[in-house]
Amino acid sequence: MTKFQDLGISPATMKAIKRMGFEEATPIQAQTIPLSLENKDLIGQAQTGTGKTAAFGIPMIDKIDYSQDVIQGIIIAPTRELAIQVSEELYKIGYGKRTRVLAIYGGQDINRQIRALKNRPHIIVGTPGRLLDHINRKTLRLENVHTVILDEADEMLNMGFIEDIEAILAQIPEEHQTLLFSATMPGPIKKIAERFMKEPQIVRVKTKEVTVSQIEQYYLEVQERSKFDILTRLLDIQSPELAIIFGRTKRRVDELAEALNLRGYNAEGIHGDLSQAKRMSVLRKFKEGSIDVLVATDVAARGLDISGVTHVYNFDIPQDPESYVHRIGRTGRAGKTGVAMTFITPREKSYLQVVERTTKRKMERMKPPTLDEALEGQQKAVIERILQSVESNNLQYYKQAAEELLEQQDATTIVQAVLKMLTKEPDTTPVKLTEEKPLPQKRERRFDDKNKSYGGQRGRQKAPVRSRQGSQNKRYSNSNNNNNNNNNNNRSNSNSYR
Numbered sequence: 441m442t443k444f445q446d447l448g449i450s451p452a453t454m455k456a457i458k459r460m461g462f463e464e465a466t467p468i469q470a471q472t473i474p475l476s477l478e479n480k481d482l483i484g485q486a487q488t489g490t491g492k493t494a495a496f497g498i499p500m501i502d503k504i505d506y507s508q509d510v511i512q513g514i515i516i517a518p519t520r521e522l523a524i525q526v527s528e529e530l531y532k533i534g535y536g537k538r539t540r541v542l543a544i545y546g547g548q549d550i551n552r553q554i555r556a557l558k559n560r561p562h563i564i565v566g567t568p569g570r571l572l573d574h575i576n577r578k579t580l581r582l583e584n585v586h587t588v589i590l591d592e593a594d595e596m597l598n599m600g601f602i603e604d605i606e607a608i609l610a611q612i613p614e615e616h617q618t619l620l621f622s623a624t625m626p627g628p629i630k631k632i633a634e635r636f637m638k639e640p641q642i643v644r645v646k647t648k649e650v651t652v653s654q655i656e657q658y659y660l661e662v663q664e665r666s667k668f669d670i671l672t673r674l675l676d677i678q679s680p681e682l683a684i685i686f687g688r689t690k691r692r693v694d695e696l697a698e699a700l701n702l703r704g705y706n707a708e709g710i711h712g713d714l715s716q717a718k719r720m721s722v723l724r725k726f727k728e729g730s731i732d733v734l735v736a737t738d739v740a741a742r743g744l745d746i747s748g749v750t751h752v753y754n755f756d757i758p759q760d761p762e763s764y765v766h767r768i769g770r771t772g773r774a775g776k777t778g779v780a781m782t783f784i785t786p787r788e789k790s791y792l793q794v795v796e797r798t799t800k801r802k803m804e805r806m807k808p809p810t811l812d813e814a815l816e817g818q819q820k821a822v823i824e825r826i827l828q829s830v831e832s833n834n835l836q837y838y839k840q841a842a843e844e845l846l847e848q849q850d851a852t853t854i855v856q857a858v859l860k861m862l863t864k865e866p867d868t869t870p871v872k873l874t875e876e877k878p879l880p881q882k883r884e885r886r887f888d889d890k891n892k893s894y895g896g897q898r899g900r901q902k903a904p905v906r907s908r909q910g911s912q913n914k915r916y917s918n919s920n921n922n923n924n925n926n927n928n929n930n931r932s933n934s935n936s937y938r
């Protein structure tokens with residue numbers, strides 16, 4: 441374990457770190473902070489939830505020249521929610537130095553952002569589309585930037601974003617430091633990455649597996665049409681504190697969230713066709729625990745740090761193995777444990793192997809629970825609740841009623857009735873769920889297909905610099921592209937799950 445004191449961090453930032461409750465540096469922090477303070481370019485790869493944000497945030501804050509009221513650092517992130525989250529973490533790290541950090545992202549009033557930019561932030565955290573928008577309007581000037589960070593770097597250098605990133609980097613002085621961070625870094629993307637860097641140091645925290653060991657990983661072989669019932673049974677048996685369910689498309693997410701609500705679960709969906717206000721309110725409710733199931737497209741797969749997520753369900757298997765790593769990484773963060781379940785339809789079995797090859801870890805097979813098992817699970821949960829209530833010993837008020845009841849019926853019958861009333865019995869409320877086609881079988885895939893990660897070779901093909909039209913439907917073809925609340929900013933929607 442490494443102490444933050446030994447990493448060359450300033451006293452003001454040390455104080456802020458302490459205030460955040462961090463006691464020791466995580467391995468990726470210990471290994472990259474000193475290099476970063478020496479202005480080295482670097483690629484930092486470490487598992488989900490291991491503190492990469494502070495790994496790039498701490499040295500960035502420490503390298504700001506506070507005698508200059510200009511933008512000196514820029515962080516680019518793939519989604520709006522992530523940009524907001526990263527800006528909040530940077531704000532905390534920069535608390536002692538009064539660092540001004542501003543998030544700019546699509547879906548928020550651009551004039552408000554223009555006004556905020558006039559307050560002379562030191563650091564900008566933004567999504568590519570909106571950053572470019574400001575660059576084109578000349579409301580964002582990057583000529584004093586000395587540090588550039590690509591969070592979720594492999595995603596940022598992927599087909600949908602690379603042109604935007606190149607255009608943003610073209611605005612930054614030649615002499616600057618570039619830092620790339622992600623939990624995944626497929627070989628071909630790393631090659632592209634190196635084009636943007638000067639002799640980058642590659643820091644990979646040495647662990648055999650790409651995923652976090654505290655996440656239990658299971659797969660279940662299910663027929664497409666029985667997925668929903670099996671999901672509800674799992675939810676009943678496992679009663680997760682907070683769960684994220686990933687679906688393949690926006691329509692899928694909408695339908696799933698509605699179906700879950702019809703069956704009495706407290707769920708809401710999040711995807712890129714919702715207004716930004718709605719996206720933020722759903723996420724806030726999930727963080728507060730006023731909804732306990734978040735149904736999401738991959739828009740929520742990367743970087744989001746929500747404490748208390750105990751379960752991740754891949755209702756549809758993700759299209760590439762990197763996405764699997766990031767999705768399940770929403771649980772088991774900062775040393776906590778988590779459970780991940782992935783549904784696989786018979787025709788998608790080959791994808792399982794591709795994922796396992798990438799993560800270097802086998803998922804354990806779990807048999808889909810039967811109705812009886814689900815009921816049993818529910819009953820156990822109810823018994824647990826009753827026993828807890830007994831222990832809380834706060835039952836005096838009910839004593840008389842209980843005694844009167846016992847005069848009318850025997851104890852076993854009464855307890856049976858109570859159990860029945862508290863146990864959630866099979867709910868057959870009809871729900872509408874359009875069947876998703878299975879992902880194409882591996883050997884049928886053509887090489888000119890847009891997403892090559894499963895095409896028999898690992899990672900995507902070389903330099904995926906493509907026209908934006910070419911990348912519109914990169915992954916989730918169910919997009920109707922009605923970016924209803926995007927303030928004329930279509931770029932950030934080039935991947936349709938956003």
Ligand SMILES: Nc1ncnc2c1ncn2[C@@H]1O[C@H](COP(=O)(O)OP(=O)(O)OP(=O)(O)O)[C@@H](O)[C@H]1O
Nearest residue numbers: 462464465466488489490491492493623743745774
């Ligand atoms: N040194 C530390 N000690 C304790 N907690 C930490 C430390 N560093 C970071 N954390 C906390 O760990 C959590 C995960 O951090 P973070 O979101 O930066 O992970 P990440 O590596 O970026 O994950 P992902 O790959 O999913 O983006 C956050 O809540 C963060 O505040």
Ligand SMILES: [Mg+2]
Nearest residue numbers: 492493591743
């Ligand atoms: Mg992160």
